[in-house]
Amino acid sequence: MHKHPADRVKVRGYRGGYLPKTRREIERELREGELLGVVSTNALELGIDIGSLEACILVGYPGSVASTWQQMGRAGRRTGRSVAILIARNIPLDQFIITHPEYFFGLSPEHGLIHPDNLQILVSHVKCAAFELPFREDEKFGGENLSEILDFLVEKRMLCKSGNSWHWSDESYPADSVSLRHVADENFLVLNSDDANRAIAEVDFDSAPELIHKDAIYMCEGRQYYVDTLDYQRRKAYVHEVKIDHYTEAITYSGLRVLKIDETKVDSCMTVEDGEVHLVKKFPGFKKIKLYTHENLGYGKIDLPLHELHTTSYWFSAAEQRLPEGLTRSEIIYAFLGIAYALHSLATLLLMCDVGDIGRSVGDRSAGWFAKAGREGLGFYSSSGETEMEKAEQLATFEPTVFLYDNYPGGVGFSEVLFSNHARLLRETQQLIAACSCRNGCPSCVGPVDELGKSTKRHALEILATLTARERVS
Numbered sequence: 001m002h003k004h005p006a007d008r009v010k011v012r013g014y015r016g017g018y019l020p021k022t023r024r025e026i027e028r029e030l031r032e033g034e035l036l037g038v039v040s041t042n043a044l045e046l047g048i049d050i051g052s053l054e055a056c057i058l059v060g061y062p063g064s065v066a067s068t069w070q071q072m073g074r075a076g077r078r079t080g081r082s083v084a085i086l087i088a089r090n091i092p093l094d095q096f097i098i099t100h101p102e103y104f105f106g107l108s109p110e111h112g113l114i115h116p117d118n119l120q121i122l123v124s125h126v127k128c129a130a131f132e133l134p135f136r137e138d139e140k141f142g143g144e145n146l147s148e149i150l151d152f153l154v155e156k157r158m159l160c161k162s163g164n165s166w167h168w169s170d171e172s173y174p175a176d177s178v179s180l181r182h183v184a185d186e187n188f189l190v191l192n193s194d195d196a197n198r199a200i201a202e203v204d205f206d207s208a209p210e211l212i213h214k215d216a217i218y219m220c221e222g223r224q225y226y227v228d229t230l231d232y233q234r235r236k237a238y239v240h241e242v243k244i245d246h247y248t249e250a251i252t253y254s255g256l257r258v259l260k261i262d263e264t265k266v267d268s269c270m271t272v273e274d275g276e277v278h279l280v281k282k283f284p285g286f287k288k289i290k291l292y293t294h295e296n297l298g299y300g301k302i303d304l305p306l307h308e309l310h311t312t313s314y315w316f317s318a319a320e321q322r323l324p325e326g327l328t329r330s331e332i333i334y335a336f337l338g339i340a341y342a343l344h345s346l347a348t349l350l351l352m353c354d355v356g357d358i359g360r361s362v363g364d365r366s367a368g369w370f371a372k373a374g375r376e377g378l379g380f381y382s383s384s385g386e387t388e389m390e391k392a393e394q395l396a397t398f399e400p401t402v403f404l405y406d407n408y409p410g411g412v413g414f415s416e417v418l419f420s421n422h423a424r425l426l427r428e429t430q431q432l433i434a435a436c437s438c439r440n441g442c443p444s445c446v447g448p449v450d451e452l453g454k455s456t457k458r459h460a461l462e463i464l465a466t467l468t469a470r471e472r473v474s
Contacts, residue, residue, distance in 0.1 A: 013221045014040040017190075017201045022221075042067060042354075044074060056084045061097045064352035065104060090443045092432055093345035093355065099435065103349075115413030117144055126150070127174040130159055130166060137164040188212060188235045190220070193228065197238065200225075206307070206407070209283045210250035212237040213302045216286065217248045232304060246288045246297050253282045254361045255370050255383035256313060256403050263419055269322030270467055271365070274314040274419035279359075279405060280383060281307040312411030314418035317365040317401040324462045329392035330378055332400055333371045335459035336362045338446030340402045342460075343429045347404055350421055351414050358414055359407050365399040373451045423468075430464040433457060 012035055014026050023043075029035045033052060038044070042062060056075040062068050068086070076082025088094035097104055115121070126141055126149055135141075135150055150166045153159040160169040168174075186205040190212060191197040201220050203212050208230070212218055216227040218239055224247075225239035261275040283304055288297040323332060344360045351358070363370030367383040378392065392398075406414045418425065436445035441457035449456070 010036045012038055014038050014044055016041065016043040017203055018221070019199060019201065042071065044071075054082050056082070058084070058086045060089045060091075061086065061094045063093075063348055063354045066352065068104070091345055092342045092445060093349055095436070095444045096346065096349060096428075096432055115411065117142060118408070118410045118412055120409050121412075123149055123153075124174070127153065127158060127168075131168045131174050134165040134167045135159075186235060188230075188237055190218065190225070190237045190239055192225070192240065193238050194240045200239075203237070208237075209281075209302065209304050209307065210252065212239075213250065213283065213286065213304060215248070215300050216250075217242070217244060217246065219247070230304070246290050248286045248300070249289055250283050250286045250302065253284065253370070253372065253381050254359055254405075255280045255282075255363070255367065255381065256361055256405065257367045257383050258313075259310070263416075265419075265422070270316055270318050272314075272316045272419065272422050274415045275312065276411075277311060277313040277403070277405060279309040279311055279313075281309070282381075283307075309407075309409055311406045311409060312415040313403050313405035314415040314422070315365070315401050315403040316422060317399045318463070318467065320398050320400070322466070324459075324466055327459060327462075329395070329398060331455065331459050332463070333362065333378060333392055334373060334452050334456045335463050336400045336402060337371060337373050338433075338441060338452055338456045338460040339429060339464060340404075341447040342432055342445055343402060343425060344404060346425060346428050346432065347414075347418055350425065351417060353414065357407055357412075359405050361403045361405070363401055363403070364395070364397050365401045366397050368397045369395055373447075426464060426468050430461065430468055433461055433464070 012026050012029070014023065018026075026035070026038060030038060031052070037053075053075040056072050058068065058071055062071055072084035075084060086097075088098040122141070122144060126135075126146060129135070129141065130150075130153070135146060140146065150159060150161075154161055154166065158168070158170040158174075159166045161167075187202045188205070188208045189199050190201040190203060192200050201218075212227050212230055214227055214230050218225045218227055218237070224242050224244055226242045226244070227237055227239050229238045231237070256277045256279050258273075259276045259278055261273050263274050265272040283302045285299050285301050287299055289295070290297050320329075320332070327335070340360045340362050344358065345355065347358060348355045361370055363383075369380045370383065372379050372381065380392075380395070404415070404418055406412055433445045436442065436457075438445065438449075438457070440454040441447065441449045441452055441460075446452060446457050446460050
């Protein structure tokens with residue numbers, strides 16, 4: 001028996017975390033006209049031809065000109081006319097694009113940033129190259145001398161050395177393990193305990209603590225699943241389907257310790273640097289947020305190991321005595337949190353990357369403390385993610401610093417670009433905040449006013465005026 005057309009699903013979800021079989025099924029239904037539309041992440045952006053689509057609605061700027069055109073290009077590939085609509089969210093990046101359309105239409109989509117010498121990426125490339133042809137002694141791959149990497153792969157029994165050449169010796173096909181979207185390859189499987197532990201999705205390693213921790217509400221194809229257990233060692237999450245009036249959002253603390261400074265610029269009130277850092281992410285708990293109204297319904301605890309990452313970062317620090325007079329330490333920290341919020345979005349625009357590709361943190365240049373803001377007020381924690389109860393005026397060191405770091409092991413080249421464009425980023429951040437029509441601050445500029453306070457926007461502009469004035473003088 002066939003379903004009556006009125007009983008068929010008209011719209012389905014689509015994202016990279018779905019199993020391959022599910023994704024192929026959705027693509028087939030789109031091609032054959034069984035679906036009217038699909039709600040998708042950027043997983044449909046490249047390599048999939050759905051010729052019958054006539055309209056594309058983008059909710060939020062995708063992060064780059066190239067991605068925007070690719071996503072809009074999903075519609076109208078075989079029809080005479082199509083329509084594409086971009087709906088801006090109330091975040092700084094989207095507001096900048098909407099108020100500066102000439103930026104979007106005037107920028108070449110060909111520009112991009114890559115860092116092929118990232119160690120994890122390079123090792124994957126070397127494995128694939130060795131599968132095709134043996135490496136000879138003293139041979140280079142890009143600008144790197146490969147002897148250490150080749151010897152490492154011999155130890156792992158993936159290569160064998162014969163005379164002056166290294167040959168592929170593993171039974172696997174190395175390209176199968178190379179992801180085009182993620183550096184790390186340790187994915188978690190999501191298993192439905194209502195259906196004999198059938199796998200329903202995959203979640204990448206970095207996202208797992210935020211999306212599938214115990215007691216989380218996990219969304220898949222428009223359905224809600226409650227996470228009963230996260231088996232962290234075996235990379236499996238066990239869930240069952242529920243119908244509930246809220247979703248969950250993990251609370252994340254990010255602390256950094258500077259390992260090596262590569263470049264430094266100093267003026268009378270500010271130090272700008274980039275280099276290697278040790279990043280620690282802690283997930284102490286999660287919020288329960290009501291659907292539609294976004295009310296906070298309560299909190300829960302997350303008990304998972306720390307996520308540690310050796311990566312690269314760009315940061316700038318301001319000497320307390322050089323900042324505008326009359327501001328308390330708490331007001332300065334709130335202002336820096338607001339500046340970091342706006343700066344983060346504009347940095348993704350400059351880098352042509354996703355907002356999740358870089359992270360931000362506000363703390364002390366010595367890594368003695370890091371700050372967080374919420375409805376319950378201003379709080380502090382250490383670089384290891386441990387919560388501190390000190391007040392701002394009691395902090396032993398006070399050199400407020402904004403860190404923007406690469407969210408990938410080893411870094412992928414973002415930090416050097418941000419360091420080189422520091423003055424431009426500060427100016428554009430100042431312009432964005434000043435141009436926002438709100439009075440006291442909002443998610444379109446410095447962030448939610450109920451978390452940062454009603455004076456944060458004004459104080460952020462005062463501090464930026466001081467910092468950009470110094471930049472112009474120097």
